[in-house]
Amino acid sequence: MDCTEVLNTLESVIGQSDGFVSLHEPTFAGKEWDYVKECLDTGWVSSVGSYVDRFEEMLAEYTGVKRAIAVVNGTAALHVCLILAGVEPGDEVLLPTLTFVATPNAISYCGAIPHFVDSEEATLGLDPHKLSDYLSEITEVRGHECFNSKTGRRIKSVVPMHTYGHPVDLDPLLEVCERYKLVLIEDAAESLGSYYKGKHTGQWGKLSALSFNGNKVITTGGGGAILTNDEEFGALAKHMTTTAKVPHKWEFRHDMVGYNYRLPNINAALGCAQLEQLPGFLLCKRVLAQRYQQAFADVDGLRFFTESENAMSNYWLNTLLLDEPSSEKRDELLELTNGSGIMTRPCWTLMHKLPMFADCPRMDLSVAENLEKRLINIPSSSSVGGHHV
């Protein structure tokens, strides 16, 4: 791999830029101003307001679930999903080691123990076949519960993450969940606008989490959402995330330990305007991904990562996978591109390598460790290359 050739190829797609080309930045080309100004003019900026309701309805409709609950961020959404799934202190929860730190953090908030799973190169996400083989070796199913034979702890749930917007292979994973009595929670923080076999990600799990952080496909400043098709979970998620206050015309009474995870109305207003533009953003991002794919087709030593056959990806963060012999040049390429004003980024440090998770149980993680060395994210904003619709 010739790093200069990679840089030139990136520049050929991105075009001339005066400043720094970031990895992902938002576009505010819709009704953001109108909606936010309406919040300020009416005084409804805080946790109760019409944009929160509207954003939740729009999200549920877009993703095809019965209920969406807006919260302060994706981490909070995951935390509440885990609580609702019945994860208790001392349980183990399965998750990919190749993920953002929010996934194991949320598991830790529940007093549960992250249990790390390997990924597959086809999706960059959790490998359901390897997981199945592993669980057949280390677990015992008793009644409706699965136990880790080595640690004696219950394994309650599995949390796949749709890496950079690419859906995990969900059908075989659902089979694993069925066989091992695991609650499926999708960490769909990166996959708004991504589909598996024609159904939106976040519809497959019992519960799912979205994120609208500033670097995501759409943003609310900071924000997230819980998705579910279970009406009872939906009502409870809303209750738990709004301090568990019992409705009354004036009384202040709460019936459980609740959370202040409400998304403020002003952030939801931003979300409504952004969601209206999502189809356009996704189109621009597909065009950009196609241009990258074509441009990198003839570059030796790497490939542009594309969606798997069962998936339609939102191409949240475009990804280059270096061939193994080129992986030693990863840092050189990162230096060169960032030094040239084009932001690129390696994979997150794998979770089992972080000090606070180093002692957590895990399976063989060789594919994730291999991917970690070879993976580079490249600029992915919907506005990159001037394809804004």
Place this chain on the structure above:
Amino acid sequence: MDCTEVLNTLESVIGQSDGFVSLHEPTFAGKEWDYVKECLDTGWVSSVGSYVDRFEEMLAEYTGVKRAIAVVNGTAALHVCLILAGVEPGDEVLLPTLTFVATPNAISYCGAIPHFVDSEEATLGLDPHKLSDYLSEITEVRGHECFNSKTGRRIKSVVPMHTYGHPVDLDPLLEVCERYKLVLIEDAAESLGSYYKGKHTGQWGKLSALSFNGNKVITTGGGGAILTNDEEFGALAKHMTTTAKVPHKWEFRHDMVGYNYRLPNINAALGCAQLEQLPGFLLCKRVLAQRYQQAFADVDGLRFFTESENAMSNYWLNTLLLDEPSSEKRDELLELTNGSGIMTRPCWTLMHKLPMFADCPRMDLSVAENLEKRLINIPSSSSVGGHHV
């Protein structure tokens, strides 16, 4: 007490209103729109941005502490204060039963046990003298730690809350903390702009929490802050609330279980504009409180609650205290006023009466139970009565 007379008195201060007069609503009469629009125009709406830094600097300067860390809300601020204070699972934490549910909730998030303390009528806050007597009976100090002799658990911290903006009697409370080796954390969620003996609330504790919820003196939509004079705590609070990421030009590595408690830049922009107007808001609120005080001076059966001699209150929520014989008319008064378009509210249901805290340890709570029956909040926005500066 004649409920109609109370209603008439309220109306005489509030003046004619076409609609519903709420308990506390924000005023956006400053640079809110300019700052928020700048965020939208530059694309910096999310968790990194210049308004976050500016808001933190303005808060530190205004409250007189070395370091302020902006977070998503007051509950998150309290949670992080408790972690930094060294509160661990199984510890007990002292707090008033007369508080908002965020205080015991945050203690629960740490796996610690709320231990309820009585209030005093002079401040509506935690009674340091009664606490002192109680601790002398039930605790044993061993080395630098205090233990509950009955439960055997460590008592790590005390979290007074400055009710409706009225500062707790802090000097005697500091003595109690010294004697019983307790870390003082101020729940200053309601007391931005309130002073005790000339020093701003939030300066007295080792750590303190502010809130900028939509109903507070200033609002960021939803938001809060951690205050501290300890630079080490300040740096750690910033690190912990921003996912504990280790700074690096591209690497993603985290060195502890962190939280995604960052205040988005767009909310911080609102906060900067609001904080610029705070002196004006406080002035309006003092004028309103004085007018209430005068108007209610001749009304039988109740009194308007005023700041104690050591305190300057922000008068966040103005408060009527019914005389004991009148307390049976509390609900009648709530019905009449709310039915007449003037929002009033009783005290929060005391925390030890909520199902999730019913089994927690507690001292005699007779003063708080008495206050709960007699207390009513009345409209308190800085714009009420048309005194906006």
